[in-house]
Amino acid sequence: MNDLGGSIWSAAVLLFFLMDPLGNIPVLLSVLKGISPKRQRFIIIRELLIALVILIIFLFGGQNLLNFLHLQQESVTIAGGIILLIIGLRLIFPRPEGVMGKQPDGEPFIVPIAIPMIAGPSVLAMLILMTSNEPDQLGNWFFALLIAWSLSALLLLTAPFLYKILRERGLKAIERLMGMILVMMAVQMLINGIKILF
Secondary structure (H helix, E strand, O other), X not given: OHHHOOOHHHHHHHHHHHHOHHHHHHHHHXXXXXXXXXXXXXXXXXXXXXXXXXXXXXXXXXXXXXXXHOOOHHHHHHXXXXXXXXXXXXXXXXXXXXXXXXXXXXXXXXXXXXXXXXXXXXXXHXXXXXXXXXXXXXXXXXXXXXXHHHHXXXXXXXXXXXXXXXXXXXXXXXXXXXXXHHHHHHHHXXXXXXXXXX
C-alpha cells in the first residue's frame, strides 16, 4: 500500500474494483428477480447501508483485530495480495456460479448483497491492510471508502438500466479489464510483502 502514498483516489479506485459493482449487476438482478421494482430499490438501498456500516466497523476496528490476533504487517500484506490475485483471476476467468459462489434464492437480507457482494472478504481484508500499513491516514481511508461505496451504490441502483445498455457481454468485458488491473495490484502487493520479509 506504500505505493499508493496515502492517495484517497488511488485507494478509492482499489476499493471500488474490489467491490466489483459491474460484475455484481447480473447476480443482483437474478437475486431480485420476481420482486417489484419499487421493492427492489428499497432492498438495494437497505443492503448498501448495512454494507457501509460493516465496512466502517472494519476500517476503524481492523487494527485492533490484528493486534488481538498477533498478526504482523507483512503477513497481512501478503495475504491481501493473495486474496486480490484470486479475485482478479476469477474476474478474468469467470465461473458459472460467479465470483462470490452460489447465491441463495428468495428476498435477500444481509446475505448475499451486503455480504459478500459489497462488503466481501477482499474489501474487508484491504481495509485492515490499509489501516495497519498507514494508521495515520485513517481519515483519508474513510473518505476513500465513502467514494468507492458511493460509486458502487450509484451503479447498483441503476443496475436494470445499465444491464439494458451494456448487456451481459459488455459487463463481462469491463469486469475482465477490472480483473487484469486487480491482478497487477496483487502482484505488486506480493512483491512489497516479500521485499519487507527479506
